Amino acid sequence: MQLYNTLTRQKEEFKPVDPSEVKLYTCGPTVYNYAHIGNLRTYVFEDILRRALEFEGYLVNHVMNITDVGHLTSDADEGEDKMAKGAKREGKTVWEIAEYYTDAFMRDMERLNLVEPHIKCKATDHIQEMIDQVKALEENGYAYVAENGNVYFDTAAFKDYGAMAQLDKQNLEAGARIEVDDNKRSPNDFALWFVTSKHGDQDMQWDSPWGRGFPGWHIECSAMSTRYLGEQFDIHCGGIDHIPVHHTNEIAQAEGATGKSPWVNTWLHGNFLVLEDDAKMAKSGENFLTLQALIDKGYDPLEYRYFILNAHYRKELRFSFDNLDAAKTALRKLKTKVAKLGDKEGTENAKYIEEFSAAVSDDLNMPQALAITWNLIDDDKVSDEDKLATIKKFDTVLGLKLDEEIHFEIPAEVQELLIERNKAREDKDWAKSDELRDKIDELGFEVHDLSGGSEVRPK
Ligand code: AMP
Ligand code: ZN
Helix, strand or coil: EEEEECCEEEEEEEECCCCEEEEEEECCCCCCCCCCHHHHHHHHHHHHHHHHHHHHCEEEEEEEECCCCCCCCCCCCCCEEHHHHHHHHHHCCHHHHHHHHHHHHHHHHHCCCCCCEEEEEEHCCHHHHHHHHHHEEEEECCEEECCCEEEECCCCCCCCCCCCCCCCHHHHHHCCCCCCCCCCCCCCCCEECCCCCCCCCCCCCCCCCCCEEEEHHHHHHHHHHHHCCCCCCEEEEEHHHHHHHHHHHHHHHHHHHHCCCCEEEEEECCCCCEEECCCCCCCCCCCCCCCHHHHHHHCCHHHHHHHHHHHCCCCCEEEEEHHHHHHHHHHHHHHHHCCCCCCCCCCHHHHHHHHHHHHHHECCCCHHHHHHHHHHHHCCCCHHHHHHHHHHHHHHHHHCCCCCCCCCCCCCHHHHHHHHHHHHHHCHHHHHHHHHHHHHHHHEEEEEEECCCCEECCC
């Protein structure tokens, strides 16, 4: 398999350290709010990677973290604590916020048909591992305790700091920072352990050799991935925004603590989902689109998945409802064609399997994999039962539930309008009934008046 490695900036033949098991770590969500559809694009890309590795015959051990402490609003150490911000916003404790949004994230994963990681690890359950890694960094001369009592990573002491991101230390230091922490020896240094919180009422606190406090965000991932996958492993993923700060700092921590390099052989990063006017998708403000918001507009989550698969993961993807509509139409058409194949058992078509394998092995070329799926379904030379068997095999990577009936959820608002309309029809108020049909239509659904009553379906 050829995968594009951010470390070397090229496609490379993938070779796991231990051929019997690929060790994969994907950075998980910070559970202070719902995931937005941009975040979800990254998780779909990681899911495709996991499924593609399995398609190619590898056994995968997949670990994902849940960040429930320590992540400040800036990926560097500035700003507010994200969890505390969520708690304040909703008048709940940080623990309640973490539980609620972890559940919401799991629901989104299920709706997008993401294969569950083998291990999902919460940061708050692994404080000891983090403390141990910070202790190792201190022993190896990579950490210092500042005047305010916080422990920082000493980036000047780590020779290769920023190598993956190709960061130029001089430029970085000269770069303007919003808020410079005077306790740091260099603006690149980052917190490993906080004893002094800018947010005096920090709820989440633990004892440590440096005093009561809480971990920095980056130490979570390096400590937990090392705990579950070992001191050196195969693949680590996230969105491209993680290259210059989060993953750069993770590498410094892991390699500084163990003295082994490279910590991870292959780094894969998914490009961003952007909005039509290039606006950034943010977890606050009006540019915050959730999967539930798409469902409320009448979309099936798998239509969003199809939309994502249409673009290569390393390309920026522009979101628009028009593009999502096109994906919806295409997926429906594909599913209708698959439904017509019947249910006889066939044999996988070797030529198509080979083509599909070549596409996914070429750095996860999913647009090509989808094109092959369409070619197969329209190929007169392949029997229906063989098409079905082959499509089912493709679907172990696509994850579009191609052989299942189209499923859709009807938003509460539409259901209420339908009830009202049924009542209007009973009262023979045809004008009102038509008016309500138009309202339902505006929400993206059409009404079908059947003998046993009316029902709605997405348009
Ligand atoms: P967070 O919950 O903020 O830690 O982000 C979760 C994941 O989503 C990370 O891997 C980010 O790199 C990724 N991410 C954030 N914004 C976007 C976006 N607009 N498009 C794609 N991925 C994103
Ligand atoms: Zn991470």
